[in-house]
Each structure stands twice: as C-alpha cells, then as structure tokens.
Amino acid sequence: MTKRRIDPVTGTETTGHQWDGIEELNNPLPRWWLWTFYATILFSVIYVILYPAWPLASRATEGVLGWTARNDVAREIAEVDASQAQMREALVTTDLSALDRNEPLLAFATNAGAAVFRTHCSQCHGSGAAGAPGYPNLLDDEWLWGGMIEDIAYTVRHGIRNEADPEARWSQMPGFGDMLSRDEIATLVAHVQALPGGQDPLAGPGGALFESNCAACHGADARGERTMGAPNLTDAIWLYGNSDEQLTDVIANGPFGVMPPWGGRLREAEVRAVAAYVHGLGGGEAPVADGTE
Known part of the structure; x- marks a missing residue:
C-alpha cells in the first residue's frame, strides 16, 4: 500500500492510491452532495415506516399508512364496475337474439367479451380464435353444438363433457x-x-x-x-x-374433448358478453326466421 503524503502542488493529502504515477487527492465531498445523501437516508427511513417495505415469510411489513398498490387497483376496478353496472344489467336482461338491435349494448358486450376471451378462452382456442388440433376454430361457420348466440352462451356457461356441471353438453364417440x-x-x-x-x-x-x-x-x-x-x-x-x-x-x-363450465367462474354478464364476441367473429349464425317481428 502506498503511504499517504501531502501533494506538493496542491498541499492536499493524498489517499495513497496511485495509477501510472498519478496520485489521488483526498478532497472532501461537496457539502451539497453530502446533504443530498443524508436526505436520501432520511427519506428511506420515513418510507420504510409509512409504506410496505420489508418482505416477510408470507407477507410484507404493512406500513403505518396501510397503503398497498392492490388496494388502489381494487378501488379502480370497483369504480369501473360501478360505471358499467347499468350496461351489465341491461346485457343480462336483454334477449340475446335481440342484442344486435341495440348497437350501444352490442358494442359494450363485444368489447367486454373480447377481454373475457383473451383472459379465459385464448389458451385453448388461440388468441385469434382460430383453434388448434382438438380445439375448434371459432372463426368458421361450422358449429358442433350450434352457432346461434344462445347456443354459444349455453356452451360457455355449462361446458362440454365435464363432470362439474350436470347440464354440460354430453356426447361420446366410441373407440x-x-x-x-x-x-x-x-x-x-x-x-x-x-x-x-x-x-x-x-x-x-x-x-x-x-x-x-x-x-x-x-x-x-x-x-x-x-x-x-x-x-x-x-x-x-x-x-x-x-x-x-x-x-x-x-x-x-374415439376423441373425448372436454371444455370446463364457465358459468360458476364468470358472471352472467361476462358469459353473455363472450358469447356475443364469439358470435361476432364471423361465423355466428342468425336465428331462423319465423315470420314474426
């Protein structure tokens, strides 16, 4: 280790470090830098006291303010739910076959259904709903159990060949x-x-x-x-x-594809919304005309 000494040019003590003949001067830090550093330490201590900070085995320290990002998200979700309550109620009470006569409600259902589809359906049917081997393509006009919007809603609500819902559609091809x-x-x-x-x-x-x-x-x-x-x-x-x-x-x-029931996991408005979305992808069938309005 190089011995510290006084630099003859500046009169400042050196740190004892030397690189290629150049010695490092032991100048004190600027006051503004030190006060900034002390302020960050004080801020950190206050933050640890007020907000969640230290992870524990199953949770984190809560902080005296009780604030969490999850509470903020939950509040925002509740606000959005409240703002959409009237549209969801209308969607639940409207006859699905008449949904296309109410353009604002149909637009709401389609947009809401797209979100439901991306969250719960795209894993099997694909993000574009084109399906995969064993998982039907929802873009064509061929439907195993019917392609009218009520048929789609029933399939979403109860599923196919599952044992969780007694009203699930059921069939079996023998081997x-x-x-x-x-x-x-x-x-x-x-x-x-x-x-x-x-x-x-x-x-x-x-x-x-x-x-x-x-x-x-x-x-x-x-x-x-x-x-x-x-x-x-x-x-x-x-x-x-x-x-x-x-x-x-x-x-x-003999294939035996199973689709889970979503009626117990989705609200009825969500079931109807995703049915409207799938029905509108391009392959949905219209009700058979019966001569009545």
Missing part, C-alpha cells in the same frame, strides 16, 4: 379399435377422407361400414347431428386432422 379390424378401419379412413369430395356416404367399399358404425350419429348423409355434437364429415373442416394417422387414431380410440 372402434376393439370392434373393427385394422383393414376395416383403414377402409373407413379412406371413405371418410373422400366425403368432402362428394363421395356418397353409403356407397363404395366403406359405405356399409359407415352405415353400420357411423351413420347413427353423423347421419346417413354424413352431415352430422348437433344435438350429439357429431361433426359434419362432408366439409373440409377437421377438428383432429385428416391425415391417415390422425383419422385412424380418432376412429380407433
């Missing part, structure tokens, strides 16, 4: 792996793949197999049955894919 031979399944795979191209469901090598094993749910015309959630096999929309391997797996093992 034919133990009932049909591998050759028969391969024949059915080829037959089903040809249906979107115009193949007669009851004709050809797979027609008899289709009639005896598939027509009961999918219909003799293969156009599906919504009351059972049986998809239309004559379009080009495939929930689990249409490769030989994918169709073989579906026929042999």
